Amino acid sequence: MITVVPTSPFADQRPGTSGLRKRTPVFQQPHYLENFVQALLDEAALQPGQTLVVGGDGRFLNREAIGTIVRMAAANGITHVVVGRGGLLSTPAASHLIRQGAAGGIILSASHNPGGPDGDFGIKYNTGNGGPAPESFTNRVAERAAALTSYRVAELPAFDLDKLGEQPLGSLKLEVVDPVSAYAALMETLFDFGAIRALIAGGFRVRFDAMHAITGPYAVEILERRLGAPKGTVINGTPLPDFGGGHPDPNLTYAPELVNELFGDNAPDFGAASDGDGDRNMILGQRFFVTPSDSLAVLAANATLVPAYKSGLAGVARSMPTSMAVDAVAAKLGIPCYETPTGWKFFGNLLDAGRITLCGEESFGTGSNHVREKDGLWAVLFWLNVVAVRGESVEQIVRAHWAEYGRNYYTRYDYEGVPTEAANSVMAHLRAQLPELPGKELGGRMVKAADDFSYTDPIDGSVSAKQGIRLLFEDEARIVYRLSGTGTEGATIRVYMEMRSAEVNSLRTTEDPPVNGMATVALTIADLVSKTGMRQPTVIT
Numbered sequence: 001m002i003t004v005v006p007t008s009p010f011a012d013q014r015p016g017t018s019g020l021r022k023r024t025p026v027f028q029q030p031h032y033l034e035n036f037v038q039a040l041l042d043e044a045a046l047q048p049g050q051t052l053v054v055g056g057d058g059r060f061l062n063r064e065a066i067g068t069i070v071r072m073a074a075a076n077g078i079t080h081v082v083v084g085r086g087g088l089l090s091t092p093a094a095s096h097l098i099r100q101g102a103a104g105g106i107i108l109s110a111s112h113n114p115g116g117p118d119g120d121f122g123i124k125y126n127t128g129n130g131g132p133a134p135e136s137f138t139n140r141v142a143e144r145a146a147a148l149t150s151y152r153v154a155e156l157p158a159f160d161l162d163k164l165g166e167q168p169l170g171s172l173k174l175e176v177v178d179p180v181s182a183y184a185a186l187m188e189t190l191f192d193f194g195a196i197r198a199l200i201a202g203g204f205r206v207r208f209d210a211m212h213a214i215t216g217p218y219a220v221e222i223l224e225r226r227l228g229a230p231k232g233t234v235i236n237g238t239p240l241p242d243f244g245g246g247h248p249d250p251n252l253t254y255a256p257e258l259v260n261e262l263f264g265d266n267a268p269d270f271g272a273a274s275d276g277d278g279d280r281n282m283i284l285g286q287r288f289f290v291t292p293s294d295s296l297a298v299l300a301a302n303a304t305l306v307p308a309y310k311s312g313l314a315g316v317a318r319s320m321p322t323s324m325a326v327d328a329v330a331a332k333l334g335i336p337c338y339e340t341p342t343g344w345k346f347f348g349n350l351l352d353a354g355r356i357t358l359c360g361e362e363s364f365g366t367g368s369n370h371v372r373e374k375d376g377l378w379a380v381l382f383w384l385n386v387v388a389v390r391g392e393s394v395e396q397i398v399r400a401h402w403a404e405y406g407r408n409y410y411t412r413y414d415y416e417g418v419p420t421e422a423a424n425s426v427m428a429h430l431r432a433q434l435p436e437l438p439g440k441e442l443g444g445r446m447v448k449a450a451d452d453f454s455y456t457d458p459i460d461g462s463v464s465a466k467q468g469i470r471l472l473f474e475d476e477a478r479i480v481y482r483l484s485g486t487g488t489e490g491a492t493i494r495v496y497m498e499m500r501s502a503e504v505n506s507l508r509t510t511e512d513p514p515v516n517g518m519a520t521v522a523l524t525i526a527d528l529v530s531k532t533g534m535r536q537p538t539v540i541t
């Protein structure tokens, strides 16, 4: 039986950088999730016979939300839903499953944001290419959600998300699949598992922190079972609804257990972590942190050492605020390097059109054309494959890279929980100064150009304006300001600073990088401290 439930729209159902992310209690309001799902399903308009993939990172509310989505899918005429067992699917694994012939997928996650009753929840739609729906789609979803008057939900026989196989539910076939096996098989086709296995068998010590998030089962299967790493290589490997109270964001601040071990005595050779939904990664060597921007550049430079990319890269892409380290690699390889706005969705068209093979972001995301999401474990395996072939440590590889391509120092200051008006006033103040900044000297550097980044997609011609304020200096240094599109409380101002240096090997990455000297200029121009009242950033990466 199908019920049409009358509802009224919520004022805040506009997806951000990556779907709709809100505090969990917001999603627990009556009709809140249902309204948004109805808007998604209306816009996706799946036809009978088409498949919808559904899964999430296992955070609080995941299972209940999936139950609701299955009932609403049935009521909206969808005849085949594929769900990961227990409702679990990492974001890259969901992308892969969608690409196996589904029309689209719904992914439940608030990524690296904490979960639980007081944490965050999120939902997004991926299209048939496996990638996050483009802005044109999410804008229409927002319009539909803002005008919604009812949603449809079906009464179904009981179903079991923990039972593998097909369950007929009237006109809907629910198929519960193992969340790991197809993804693990895909990884085996991309990388030289034999070489990595031999590296590990030879005593190379790996530690992977799954942060009690989705990648635990994937990492145990791939690193411990298929690659022979000792049991215990994966720590915090059981996904928990509240991530064990942690903040599943793989960086130097939020992965202290891993960081302490890798920077301590008797450190393993290689450390890595992934986030809530498994698409981000952090790479560490022994007492060595690889910045995400450098990681992208190193992987691009070494791609031909890996089976999947042995014939070379068609091109690379990075989001605008990501450091320009990969640009230097692209220039040397003679391949195009695209600069897109922040948001993985902007890489989709370039990947689909075959213009790029690898892409990445400063926000701990790296990926390739194997799926249409960034992929944490993929990046770990890529690094292990490169280490196995080169026979050098992580630090040696990065230092050799700097020596060859130059070094981009990079830092990001985040100001979280800023009142929206104050954040908007910072951006407006910057925008107002753009015409007069070129030609000015700031902190000993000459401003070459200043603009508000606008992107024209080279494939479909769509334009995304106001994607971040850029101050470009004559010596290739940059300061970038933008508002995050993933926060759930107030606004987050991000200030990105970058400079290139010939002093490539004089400093360890953990020492205060010279780029921090740019902060005074960045904050003064923005009048950030007086407008926000925040003397210090909340997070520095």
Ligand code: G16
Residues within 6 Å of the ligand: 017, 018, 110, 111, 112, 279, 280, 342, 343, 344, 345, 361, 363, 365, 483, 484, 485, 486, 487, 494
């Ligand atoms: C999402 C997007 C990324 C983006 C990141 C941060 O990642 O997919 O492209 O870089 O958010 O975005 P913002 O700076 O707007 O907060 P994730 O891992 O959170 O899904």
